[in-house]
Amino acid sequence: MIAHVHVDAPVITIDRPFDYEVPEQFEALIEPGMRVSVPFGSRRLLGIVVGTSDGTRDGLKPLEALLDEESSLTDELLALSIHVKETTLCFRSSALLAMLPAALKVSYDKEIKEGHVPDGVRLGTHLSEYPKEVQSVILGLAKKGELILAPVLKEKKTVKTDVVVELLDATVVPKRAKKQLEAVDLLKETPRMYWSALRQIGLTRPQLQKLADLGAVRLTEVELNRDPYATIEQVEESVQLNDSQASAVLAIQEAEAGETLLVHGVTGSGKTEVYLESIGQVIDEGKQAILLVPEISLTPMMVKRFKRRFGDRVAVLHSALSKGEKYDEWRKIKRNEVDVVVGARSAIFAPLDRLGLIILDEEHETTYKQEENPRYHARDVAIWRARYHGCPVVLGSATPSLESYARAQKGVYRYLHLKERYGGEMPPVHIIDMRRELAKGNTTMFSEELFQGILDRIEKKEQCVILLNRRGFTTFVMCRDCGEGMTCPHCAVNLTYHQYGDRLKCHYCGYEVGMPSTCPSCNSKKIKQFGSGTQKIETELLNRIPEARIIRMDQDTTSRKGSHEQLLRRFEEGEADILLGTQMIAKGLDFPNVTLVGVLAADATLGMPDFRATERTFQLVTQVAGRAGRGKLPGEAFVQTYNPDHYVIETASEHDYETFFAKEMGLRQVGNHPPYWFLTLVTFSAKNPLVAKAEAELFASDFLQAHVENSRLNGPMPAPLSKLKNAYRYQVFIKTKQPDTLYAELARLQQARAKAISKKEYQMSIDVNPYVFM
Ligand code: ADP
Ligand code: ZN
Ligand code: ZN
Numbered sequence: 105m106i107a108h109v110h111v112d113a114p115v116i117t118i119d120r121p122f123d124y125e126v127p128e129q130f131e132a133l134i135e136p137g138m139r140v141s142v143p144f145g146s147r148r149l150l151g152i153v154v155g156t157s158d159g160t161r162d163g164l165k166p167l168e169a170l171l172d173e174e175s176s177l178t179d180e181l182l183a184l185s186i187h188v189k190e191t192t193l194c195f196r197s198s199a200l201l202a203m204l205p206a207a208l209k210v211s212y213d214k215e216i217k218e219g220h221v222p223d224g225v226r227l228g229t230h231l232s233e234y235p236k237e238v239q240s241v242i243l244g245l246a247k248k249g250e251l252i253l254a255p256v257l258k259e260k261k262t263v264k265t266d267v268v269v270e271l272l273d274a275t276v277v278p279k280r281a282k283k284q285l286e287a288v289d290l291l292k293e294t295p296r297m298y299w300s301a302l303r304q305i306g307l308t309r310p311q312l313q314k315l316a317d318l319g320a321v322r323l324t325e326v327e328l329n330r331d332p333y334a335t336i337e338q339v340e341e342s343v344q345l346n347d348s349q350a351s352a353v354l355a356i357q358e359a360e361a362g363e364t365l366l367v368h369g370v371t372g373s374g375k376t377e378v379y380l381e382s383i384g385q386v387i388d389e390g391k392q393a394i395l396l397v398p399e400i401s402l403t404p405m406m407v408k409r410f411k412r413r414f415g416d417r418v419a420v421l422h423s424a425l426s427k428g429e430k431y432d433e434w435r436k437i438k439r440n441e442v443d444v445v446v447g448a449r450s451a452i453f454a455p456l457d458r459l460g461l462i463i464l465d466e467e468h469e470t471t472y473k474q475e476e477n478p479r480y481h482a483r484d485v486a487i488w489r490a491r492y493h494g495c496p497v498v499l500g501s502a503t504p505s506l507e508s509y510a511r512a513q514k515g516v517y518r519y520l521h522l523k524e525r526y527g528g529e530m531p532p533v534h535i536i537d538m539r540r541e542l543a544k545g546n547t548t549m550f551s552e553e554l555f556q557g558i559l560d561r562i563e564k565k566e567q568c569v570i571l572l573n574r575r576g577f578t579t580f581v582m583c584r585d586c587g588e589g590m591t592c593p594h595c596a597v598n599l600t601y602h603q604y605g606d607r608l609k610c611h612y613c614g615y616e617v618g619m620p621s622t623c624p625s626c627n628s629k630k631i632k633q634f635g636s637g638t639q640k641i642e643t644e645l646l647n648r649i650p651e652a653r654i655i656r657m658d659q660d661t662t663s664r665k666g667s668h669e670q671l672l673r674r675f676e677e678g679e680a681d682i683l684l685g686t687q688m689i690a691k692g693l694d695f696p697n698v699t700l701v702g703v704l705a706a707d708a709t710l711g712m713p714d715f716r717a718t719e720r721t722f723q724l725v726t727q728v729a730g731r732a733g734r735g736k737l738p739g740e741a742f743v744q745t746y747n748p749d750h751y752v753i754e755t756a757s758e759h760d761y762e763t764f765f766a767k768e769m770g771l772r773q774v775g776n777h778p779p780y781w782f783l784t785l786v787t788f789s790a791k792n793p794l795v796a797k798a799e800a801e802l803f804a805s806d807f808l809q810a811h812v813e814n815s816r817l818n819g820p821m822p823a824p825l826s827k828l829k830n831a832y833r834y835q836v837f838i839k840t841k842q843p844d845t846l847y848a849e850l851a852r853l854q855q856a857r858a859k860a861i862s863k864k865e866y867q868m869s870i871d872v873n874p875y876v877f878m
Pocket of ligand 3: 592593594595610611612613614615829
């Protein structure tokens with residue numbers, strides 16, 4: 105017997121199945137989709153069996169071991185990997201591995217746990233301790249269910265505790281203790297900090313203990329990474345759907361096999377109720393559902409509603425779970441012990457085999473696209489799987505992506521509209537012209553109206569959400585004397601300032617240095633952070649309203665796993681008046697007591713060099729304004745901008761998606777942008793800039809010679825991020841109306857370069873339907 109095996113080596117020259125002899129003792133056990141260990145050159149690699157055939161051939165090496173008792177990937181997922189390869193131009197092995205939980209991407213051993221063991225085999229030992237023949241006997245028994253094997257991961261045990269450090273008395277710290285004083289200074293700003301954050305400044309554990317012994321701080325050990333939903337109980341709730349919700353549910357129920365439906369529902373229209381009801385029906389029919397959310401830690405309330413409704417029948421693939429815990433969830437799914445899988449992007453590969461419905465909530469979010477190989481979009485995978493299972497796909501959003509709305513208009517997707525809020529009005533949105541504030545002499549971050557609004561809510565014990573739109577500009581450092589910025593030595597980008605430890609970091613390659621006290625080029629002391637951060641705003645608010653209770657959510661306060669949920673829970677429980685944060689607070693929050701939303705620098709994202717900048721800004725403003733007035737109390741939103749007449753700001757303030765869409769589509773047509781054309785970005789990078797440029801030029805000329813129908817090429821040109829991790833980068837853009845023809849041609853051009861690429865002379869990366877143009 106011969107096994108066809110894809111090996112885990114992301115090199116284009118070996119992106120094809122290799123044949124191995126199947127030793128006799130494995131013949132009855134081996135199945136496509138199983139993980140195996142195979143000799144490859146001098147190495148031993150993880151491989152996935154994609155097929156078997158009878159007979160044998162001279163010179164075949166035998167495969168070494170089976171790593172699964174049953175296949176890890178279903179026939180469906182094996183077929184899907186070919187589709188992912190063809191439409192994203194990745195290696196099939198990367199597609200296959202993307203479908204497995206992290207724990208299965210390494211080879212692992214097995215513990216012989218319980219059951220009948222053959223002579224000479226002891227419980228509690230590991231499979232690898234026995235000779236090959238004995239191993240296959242053990243695997244055979246396990247397959248028959250007479251023996252239970254438990255995988256033992258080669259995983260470092262994840263730390264599950266942390267220590268909360270609380271400042272008690274700063275004055276008892278001796279002057280000589282530099283590190284301790286530094287820590288105490290940080291604690292003066294943030295009186296409760298985690299040890300994991302404090303150690304970033306170089307404070308050691310004995311130094312921390314010393315502080316506690318002196319009585320300067322109190323230490324409390326806390327547990328981390330617990331299942332955040334463990335305590336939620338299932339409750340029988342019956343909601344009465346309104347007419348538009350009921351007709352959406354009916355349309356989903358009666359959808360044709362493989363049909364895609366776009367549920368366009370304004371914020372608070374009850375899309376989640378529609379999902380819950382539709383999934384309930386699917387379960388009643390004995391089928392299963394997948395619900396995708398953009399980012400699971402930012403949608404705790406949504407997940408809670410699912411847990412409450414479906415209890416143990418829901419598997420939540422949460423990012424805060426350890427590898428092992430995720431693997432446990434995955435195995436429950438694989439054994440078909442759950443009816444609903446809730447998770448972010450990669451949950452689309454959940455190995456369910458009675459799929460009856462797939463839902464993508466907030467379908468416009470770009471987190472559904474993976475930005476590394478395989479560069480798949482969860483929506484495309486969802487549509488493929490739905491066709492395979494003959495079930496519908498539901499795309500839900502208050503601000504659909506232009507691509508999806510255009511498809512709905514053309515009748516490719518079925519369009520369902522929830523025009524009104526459930527039991528309420530859309531909040532009025534006030535546009536505030538910040539130029540006028542400036543003319544009035546107001547140089548603070550808050551307009552008079554917004555500030556009064558906040559005061560008023562604090563008095564009434566209602567809550568506020570304040571968004572600082574700061575994607576695109578981070579806190580960077582520049583010398584005020586010579587103008588020199590601090591840039592990464594390996595990448596052509598500014599370093600970002602981090603408060604913890606007073607350090608500068610490169611967000612692309614991880615390089616970091618301490619914040620210098622003088623300018624490295626002119627020695628001036630006037631080296632300073634620029635850019636307006638949430639921290640600065642928090643300070644400004646506290647100076648003006650000392651009694652305000654503020655929860656700040658940004659990169660600094662949410663770097664630890666589980667911290668998102670914790671901050672949101674505190675806000676939900678009324679522990680703060682104001683939730684202040686970056687983009688991450690714009691999504692999916694449903695707090696009934698929030699009656700005011702403020703958007704600072706609404707237009708900050710408009711100027712970004714990306715044809716989707718307008719669409720992103722529209723989505724952001726609409727979504728965050730939609731957080732106001734979701735309960736019984738009416739809400740309102742204030743949008744501060746220097747571009748009050750911009751069509752994005754105007755249409756977003758009027759909750760007018762249709763006008764925005766019409767205007768934007770006109771611009772996309774003129775600019776030859778998606779959705780009128782399918783876009784592909786090809787990037788060449790090499791340590792030698794001349795090589796990168798020459799390869800990009802050669803590619804462009806080869807492409808033009810191929811005369812791909814209905815396609816155009818732009819470039820090559822240097823990438824905006826012209827140097828990354830010491831490699832120089834050039835880009836080529838290709839637009840097409842015939843994606844399948846284009847992808848086939850690109851695969852050919854990629855294959856022709858396989859040798860040079862595997863020798864690492866340069867790299868070529870293909871991004872189909874890109875969202876990031878750096
Ligand atoms: P969306 O997902 O569209 O933003 P939600 O499903 O979160 O909207 O609904 C907004 C609020 O209205 C929620 O608090 C929800 O419980 C409530 N709601 C929506 N539909 C109903 C209904 N049919 N019956 C009772 N409450 C509803
Ligand atoms: Zn200088
Ligand atoms: Zn860098």
